[in-house]
Amino acid sequence: xxxxxxxxxxxxxxxxxxxxxxxxxxxxxxxxxxxxxxxxxxxxxxxxxxxxxxxxxxxxxxxxxxxxxxxxxxxxxxxxxxxxxxxxxxxxxxxxxxxxxxxxxxxxxxxxxxxxxxxxxxxxxxxxxxxxxxxxxxxxxxxxxxxxxxxxxxxxxxxxxxxxxxxxxxxxxxxxxxxxxxxxxxxxxxxxxxxxxxxxxxxxxxxxxxxxxxxxxxxxxxxxxxxxxxxxxxxxxxxxxxx
Numbered sequence: 001x002x003x004x005x006x007x008x009x010x011x012x013x014x015x016x017x018x019x020x021x022x023x024x025x026x027x028x029x030x031x032x033x034x035x036x037x038x039x040x041x042x043x044x045x046x047x048x049x050x051x052x053x054x055x056x057x058x059x060x061x062x063x064x065x066x067x068x069x070x071x072x073x074x075x076x077x078x079x080x081x082x083x084x085x086x087x088x089x090x091x092x093x094x095x096x097x098x099x100x101x102x103x104x105x106x107x108x109x110x111x112x113x114x115x116x117x118x119x120x121x122x123x124x125x126x127x128x129x130x131x132x133x134x135x136x137x138x139x140x141x142x143x144x145x146x147x148x149x150x151x152x153x154x155x156x157x158x159x160x161x162x163x164x165x166x167x168x169x170x171x172x173x174x175x176x177x178x179x180x181x182x183x184x185x186x187x188x189x190x191x192x193x194x195x196x197x198x199x200x201x202x203x204x205x206x207x208x209x210x211x212x213x214x215x216x217x218x219x220x221x222x223x224x225x226x227x228x229x230x231x232x233x234x235x236x237x238x239x240x241x242x243x
Contacts, residue, residue, distance in 0.1 A: 003059035003081075007088035008095070010055025011063045011198060015096025016103075017047035019203060023100055023120040027107035041184030048180045052173035061173075064196040065089055070145040070232030074239050086198070093202025097121055100203075101210050114214030121203035123192035123224050124217060133220075136190040137227025138234065140183055144195050146235035151175050194224030201225055 001009075021043035024032035032039065048063075055061035062068045065086045071077035100120060101108060111117055118124065125133045184193055194200040201221065208216040 001058050004084055004088045006055040006058035007062065007085055008092040010051040010059070010061050011089045011092025011202075012096040012099070013054060013092075014047050014051035014063050015093050015199060015203060016099045017050055018044045018199070019097060019100045019120055020103065021047070023104045023107065026111075026113075026116040026119055027104055028111040028113075029107055030104070037189075038185075041181060041188060044184055045177045045181035049173045049177040052176055056173060059085070063089060063092075063198075064228075065198050066141050066196060066228035066232040067145060067148065069229055070148075070236045073233055073236035074149065076149075089198040090202050093198040094206050097203035097206035098210070101206070101212070108212060117212055117214055118207060118217060119192075121207040122200045122217070122221070123194045124220065125191045125223075126189060128220070130223070133191050133223050134227045134230075136187065137194060137224055138231040140187045140191075140193050141195045141228035141231030142235045143183055143187065143231075144179060144235075145232040146239060147179050148176065149235065149239045191224070195228050195231070197225040197228050199224075 021032070021040055024030050025035050025040055027033070051063050052061040055063060062071070062085055068077065068082055068085045068089070072079045072082050104120070108117055108120075115124065125136075180195075183195065187193060201224070204216050204218075204221055208218075
């Protein structure tokens, strides 16, 4: 599997499971209807775990253009590869969003609330205020990317020999899982914490293409794209300055 394919599949799984839990909570007639915000944030964190577990050994599991851009800005990733990674993440997000619709097609059909249906694809603010919403996405993504800079590869050294190590495999995905979870619980209530341009833009495009009634809210769509990129760049600048 190539890094491009790994980013496609990892992002697809992230969106399928992350937006899938939103659909389970908000769509009419599902078994998980109205199960709440804690369920959504927890499942999104676990969706990150799944995506990172699959893509991590091959591509590093960015799964997020903001992460890719932030790593490149900090000199930890080649700018030459950034476009292909972002393309893969967008393709994966489109595929994941399509699968969410296909899986829940009957429930989309009986749900009258157009806002609830859009929520299964992209984010919307709790209180619509352009400046505040942008700041929310900047800060949330800053925390995500800045902390990721300090993650080290998970391994156990044997007998104090740095050359003898046992990798922890999927346990290495646990730190970013917990990070996304706490961001959702603490900073997600204002905008729904996109903190990932592909996570929001790809599904929003799919919402516009699929036979689903309701606006895709393109007037808001730039905020969960620009905000995360700015947050990632600020994180990169601060990390480089401190190190």
